[in-house]
Amino acid sequence: xxxxxxxxxxxxxxxxxxxxxxxxxxxxxxxxxxxxxxxxxxxxxxxxxxxxxxxxxxxxxxxxxxxxxxxxxxxxxxxxxxxxxxxxxxxxxxxxxxxxxxxxxxxxxxxxxxxxxxxxxxxxxxxxxxxxxxxxxxxxxxxxxxxxxxxxxxxxxxxxxxxxxxxxxxxxxxxxxxxxxxxxxxxxxxxxxxxxxxxxxxxxxxxxxxxxxxxxxxxxxxx
Ligand SMILES: Nc1ncnc2c1ncn2[C@@H]1O[C@H](CCC(=O)c2cccc(C(=O)O)c2)[C@@H](O)[C@H]1O
Numbered sequence: 001x002x003x004x005x006x007x008x009x010x011x012x013x014x015x016x017x018x019x020x021x022x023x024x025x026x027x028x029x030x031x032x033x034x035x036x037x038x039x040x041x042x043x044x045x046x047x048x049x050x051x052x053x054x055x056x057x058x059x060x061x062x063x064x065x066x067x068x069x070x071x072x073x074x075x076x077x078x079x080x081x082x083x084x085x086x087x088x089x090x091x092x093x094x095x096x097x098x099x100x101x102x103x104x105x106x107x108x109x110x111x112x113x114x115x116x117x118x119x120x121x122x123x124x125x126x127x128x129x130x131x132x133x134x135x136x137x138x139x140x141x142x143x144x145x146x147x148x149x150x151x152x153x154x155x156x157x158x159x160x161x162x163x164x165x166x167x168x169x170x171x172x173x174x175x176x177x178x179x180x181x182x183x184x185x186x187x188x189x190x191x192x193x194x195x196x197x198x199x200x201x202x203x204x205x206x207x208x209x210x211x212x213x214x215x216x217x218x219x220x221x222x223x
Pocket of ligand 1: 007008051052137138139140156157158159181182184197200203
């Protein structure tokens, strides 16, 4: 069985809507809820984990153990960092890094032992790829955005690279399919709060569009 890992309630609600899931098909578990679907003769379990690394990892370890998963696909939204790209562009990263694990003033920004390389060779190359950076806080502030850009991170989120890391520990394949929901906007000191609200609203508006694009145009070729 393949697991489809989804972080936020908005992403999961868009998933329920996309697959027309009825109430009696939904089951609870300690990190959120899940439902089953068979697509192209492959059994899939779709589950919400909640946000940030601790929930993403806990939820996925639970599901790997419960259903003996052979593959995990992390599906969801992310921040755009490389400004060559736009909202709703979809990425399948070939490298997943956690960037909040070092004392960056005296250590490298990214710790070598937390880098996960993802072999995509069997899936072709007609998709955007590159490095996804994961940390426990959202990318909202301009200085965080610029630091990620300097370190060649293309997109950023708050779960995926930690999930890829624990999948590797379990010897389970992990594919990340992420669509850009928002770019950290230019904030001025006096408008920090407003800038943040604006970005959240863009995130909320784009979340169902990203999820529909992932399920409609990308999921089948990775299962
Ligand atoms: N900018 C982002 N940085 C990091 N991860 C992002 C971003 N956008 C989307 N994600 C992904 O979606 C989810 C939630 C998104 C989220 O928390 C968010 C989004 C926009 C603004 C704010 C804010 O506080 O102003 C918070 C996370 O689980 C993560 O995997």
